[in-house]
Amino acid sequence: MSVSDLKERHMAATETVNSLRERLKQKRLLLLDTDVATYAKSQGKTPVCFGPTDLVCCRTLQGHSGKVYSLDWTPEKNRIVSASQDGRLIVWNALTSQKTHAIKLPCAWVMTCAFSPTGQSVACGGLDSVCSIFNLNSPTDKDGTIPVSRMLSGHKGYVSCCQYVPDEDTHLITSSGDQTCVLWDITTGLRTSVFGGEFQSGHTADVLSVSISGSNSRMFVSGSCDATARLWDTRVASRAVRTFHGHEGDVNAVKFFPDGNRFGTGSDDGTCKLFDIRTGHQLQVYYQQHGDNDVPHVTSIAFSISGRLLFAGYSNGDCYVWDTLLAKVVLDLGSLQNSHEGRISCLGLSADGSALCTGSWDTNLKIWAFGGHRRVV
Incomplete structure (x- = not known):
């Protein structure tokens, strides 16, 4: 032929x-006979209303000299770890803005970071294709930095995201540019399971993000440059449980809904979507019209404690607060005082839902405190 x-x-x-x-x-x-917003309107629901003091920037964390790429909160809510293009991890006291640790990384090209459930360790990964673990209680070396306590090697592409399995300091899941996700045993440094790769039901392009269910730690979702999200069961590594289509660009962010039955996605196509893991259906689309053709990419997402609010960071510096029921933007943090001056690259909610932290290419992190709507969050 x-x-x-x-x-x-x-x-x-x-x-x-x-x-x-x-x-x-x-x-x-x-x-799809209806979507969440249409049904909510038919039930007489009204959008969440934010007053001028309901969400304010109360802290600006300055210390990185490069773009901030990733952040994570500890479960006890008062510490944040951030990763930057300057090749450092910084652990912050969110209440005082003080730095408790500044860790110089063996590879400066870091893309992700995460706190362990106990808050005793942090993990990070990037273009070196390795997930590095640092024990925050380890003594510092002569240069004043903490040595790597474990290096998880096995990916054949960059490590784009890492997340500890809830309530365990011994296992975490990574996603990679090699089109796979991996469950690691940190104690031994070995791969427990590989998700995707040679299997036909795996992703067909770089995997950019993962989110582990808080209600069932055996389930996690992944988002990829193949414009899909996939649901996985750690007990069945050979195939994805379900594949979710609908986006027209890279899926940069995935996040489980608080009840564990749904999850959200954020994409280069400028939309966030809400999917049901039981039916596989798309429940809602969150998209804000723009006057020009340059649609900003969604870089990161997070849900409030109740799930009523969806926080979404965008490549143009916007950070929208969506009402998940009515699919309406109820606040844009980019329009508030002391907002970021660059791309929003990462965001996360504190464990008790009382504060939001955003990270940006402007090298800063900002903590936003909730006032009168803390009960909603």
């Missing part, structure tokens, strides 16, 4: 796949 024949067959197969994908999309739309 000649090269031209192969090209023709490939083009024909591509057209068939695209046609089937469009038909599947239309079938899904026919099955």
Whole structure:
């Protein structure tokens, strides 16, 4: 068979796949008799209303000299770890803005960081394809930095995201540019399970984010450059439990809804979406119209404690607070005093829901405190 024949067959197969994908999309739309916002409106629900003092910037954490790429809170709510292009991890006291640790990394190209459930360790990863673990109680070396206590090696591409399994300091899950996710045993440094890769039900492009269910730690979701999110069961590594289509760009962020039955996504296509893991259906789309054709990418998302609010960071510096029931923007942190001056690269909510932290390419982190709407969050 000649090269031209192969090209023709490939083009024909591509057209068939695209046609089937469009038909599947239309079938899904026919099955959706309503969405969350339409039903909520029919029940007389009204949007959450924020006053001028309900969410204010109470702290600016300054100390990084490069773009902030990632952050995470400890479960006890008062500490934050951040990772930056300056090649450092900084652990902050969120109440005082003081730095408790500044860790110089073996590889400066860090992309993700996470606190362990006990808050005794932090993990990070990046372009070195390794997830490094640091014990915060370890003595510092002669240069005043904490040595690496464990290096988790095995990925064949950059480490894009890491998250500890809830209530365990001994296991974490990473996602990577090698199209896989991995469950690690930190005690031994070995891979317990690999999700994707050679398996047909795995992602077909770089995996950018993971989120572990808070109600069932065996389940996690992943988002990828293949424009899909996938649900995994750590007991069945050979195939994804379900694949979620609908985005038209890279899925940069995934986050489980508080009840564990749904999850949110954020994408380069400028939308956030809400999916149900039981039915596989898309429940809601969160999209703000823009006057120009340059649609900002969604870089990071987080839900409030109740799930009524969705916080979404964007590449243009906006940070929207969405009412998840009515799919309406109820606040833009970018319009408030002391807002960031660059791309919002990461955000996260404290364990008790009383504060939001955002990180930006402007090298700063900001802590936003809730006033009168703390009960909503």
